[in-house]
Amino acid sequence: MSGFNVLRTAALAATVALVASCGSADSEPKAKGKGQGGPIQVGYVVVQPTSVPVTTELPGRTAAFETSEVRPQVTGLIRRRLFTEGSLVRAGQTLYQIDPRVYQASANQASANVASAAATLEAARIRAERFRPLAEAEAVSRQDYTDAVATQRQAAATVAQSRAALETARVNLSFTRVPAPITGRIGRSLFTVGALVSSTQAEPLAVIQRLDPMFVDIQQSSASLLALRRSLQQGEVAPATAQVRLKLEDGSDYGYAGSVQFAEVTVDQTTGTVALRASFPNPQGVLLPGMFVRASFTQAINTQAFLVPQEAVTRDPRGSATVQLVGPNNKAVLRTVTAARAQGRFWVVTAGLKTGDRVITQGLGRLRPDSTIRAVPANTPQPVRAPQGEQGDAATKKGG
Known part of the structure; x- marks a missing residue:
């Protein structure tokens, strides 16, 4: 009986030793795994001021370069109509013959x-x-x-x-021979052969419009125009040649560029806008009077703007643009910036950055403000780590 007790005591001691060894093995890998975290590696770009065009996109309407109403200057019966409706007529070409x-x-x-x-x-x-x-x-x-x-x-x-x-x-x-006053496209005839016409009538016989070139009337708010002029006076932006591009009603780009001819000297009291007029070549007749278009043009050049990759800019709940910077002591710093518009794959930042700032563009998914980071130039290969929980589980399985 005493021998059996000795054997049972030995077995219990061996079991306790085995459990203790397993517990020691589990605790050692976890401690090791915890020490593998370290600073987060992020990629950054160094920003420098550059010249960025201040582009404005505004709605507009097309208008004929010249418009002329064909009117009789004597009274009489129309004997002949000498043109095809919708055709191109030349200045001086006879359009109607009145009984002479x-x-x-x-x-x-x-x-x-x-x-x-x-x-x-x-x-x-x-x-x-x-x-x-x-x-x-x-x-x-x-x-x-x-x-x-x-x-x-x-x-x-x-x-x-x-x-x-x-x-x-x-x-x-x-x-008695009614000529075309200008060269252009003539519309439908409002009077037929045999109609009595006079020099005092209200309606024209027809209307001719010159469609090459074409005008585009653009409406810009007076507030925007004042802000632009103030920026020019303060030297924040430089003047630029106002070359205009058009986007048609179907969303396609018009193939020819135009130029701004003049701006009205008065503000429309009902809309608070100033009318700008641009001229466009129209050799194929794509533009027709009355079409709705969107005109984009460069009104100035901002010489102190920063181009920041779009992936580096986020928005807070209030809609303000923010970026993460590489700060002192390798800490991430959150900075609010002004980024009102995009240009290609960049945001145009006009305030909030200074020359030489290091803007973080990679590794933002794991980054928090004031996090300790290891900053490397952008496009440096980023290390791929398993999540912390998976590291611990792997260590436990290895120890078991």
């Missing part, structure tokens, strides 16, 4: 009046010339000679009046 018979008769009558006045003038001239030597010889009275000269001058004035009337009649006759 009445105006031709007036021109003929005016021509006959000129001939009659010229004959009267010739008779008065000869009579005055005959009276001159007779008046010098006192064969006739000086008054008769004076009356003869006056009659000659009256006849000359009548000739001038008749010629002016003839010119008027000829002009009215020419108005």
Whole structure:
């Protein structure tokens, strides 16, 4: 019986020793795993100020470069229409023929009046010339000679009046052929053959529009324009040539660039905007009057802006842009910046950074403000570690 007790005591001692050894093995790998954490490795870029265009995108409407209403200048019936609706017409091309018979008769009558006045003038001239030597010889009275000269001058004035009337009649006759005032695309004819038209009517016969080049009228808020002018005066931005690009109604880019021609000198009281007008070439006729477009153009150059990769900029709950910087003592520093617009794959930062700041672009997923970090240039290979919990589990399995 005493021998059995000795054997049981030995077995219990061996079991306790085995459990103690396993517990020691578990605690040692966990301590080792905890020591493998260390600083977080992050990648950074050094930012420098650069020249960034201040681009503005605004809505606009297209307008014809020239618009002309075709109107009759005499009264009469339209006998012929000499153009195809929607076609290109040239300046001076005859578009309508108005019945010319009445105006031709007036021109003929005016021509006959000129001939009659010229004959009267010739008779008065000869009579005055005959009276001159007779008046010098006192064969006739000086008054008769004076009356003869006056009659000659009256006849000359009548000739001038008749010629002016003839010119008027000829002009009215020419108005029976209605020409195109400008070169451009003509719309539909608002009057048909046989319609009676007059110079006092309200409606035009047709409308011609010149579509190459084309105008685009852009509306910019007066507040934005004031801010731009203030920045220019303070030297924050430099002026730039206002080259304009268009985005059409279907979202496609228009293939030609335009230029700003002028800005209105008054502000629209109802909208608070200032109208800008740009000119665009339109050789293929893609732009039509009245189209809605979006115009983007560079109004200035910001010479002190920073281009920060988009992956480095985040937004806080209030919508403010923030970046993480490599701070003193290898600590991560959270910085609020002003990033109002993007350019390509960068945010344009206009405030909050200074030359030489190291902006963290890699390793942000595990980073917290004031974390201890190990900063390396961006695109340096980042170490891949298993999560802390997985490291401990692996160590436990190895110890078991």
